[in-house]
Amino acid sequence: MLQALIIFIAQLLFVPVLTMRTIMMVKGMKEKAAAMGMLEGVIYVVALGIVFSDLSNYLNMAAYALGFGVGVYIGQIIEQKLAIGFVSIEVNIMNKNEELITHLRNEGFSVSTSEVEGMNNARRYRLDCTARRDREPEFIQIVSNYEPSAFIVSYEPRNFKGGYITKAMKKNKKSVPKV
Known part of the structure; x- marks a missing residue:
């Protein structure tokens, strides 16, 4: 035994x-x-x-x-x-939501926006974001509060170079989890 x-x-x-x-x-x-x-x-x-x-x-x-x-x-x-690493998150919403975009940026998320064409030539807005994996639930909650019907998809990037997230990591090395 x-x-x-x-x-x-x-x-x-x-x-x-x-x-x-x-x-x-x-x-x-x-x-x-x-x-x-x-x-x-x-x-x-x-x-x-x-x-x-x-x-x-x-x-x-x-x-x-x-x-x-x-x-x-x-x-x-x-x-x-x-939750080691980073996640790329794509959000599709019906209208450009400046309040949402501003809130996400104020919370430290990188956000790039673009107008995209959906089915039957419908205009949509896409937010492309990158965040630490441990912040993904927080990100999704913020988006859901502003846009309950948003389509959200996330995936893990293998690597990346440049952009807001890289600059933020250099400034805030203490906030990036080390494993």
């Missing part, structure tokens, strides 16, 4: 570490990803070593599988809380 508990706890540590290593690799954080990889390897070898030491112990195998599943869930929660 103690071995099963050790395996379960090891998996609760292993999978979130695996999740963080993967995120750091994707974000280009080579050194941190390598450090997480070493930690991941140690946990993995210990847990699997215990499981393989007695393949007739189904409780250990079940603890491994259950710990892995719960670890995936915990890893996702950690990733959402850390």
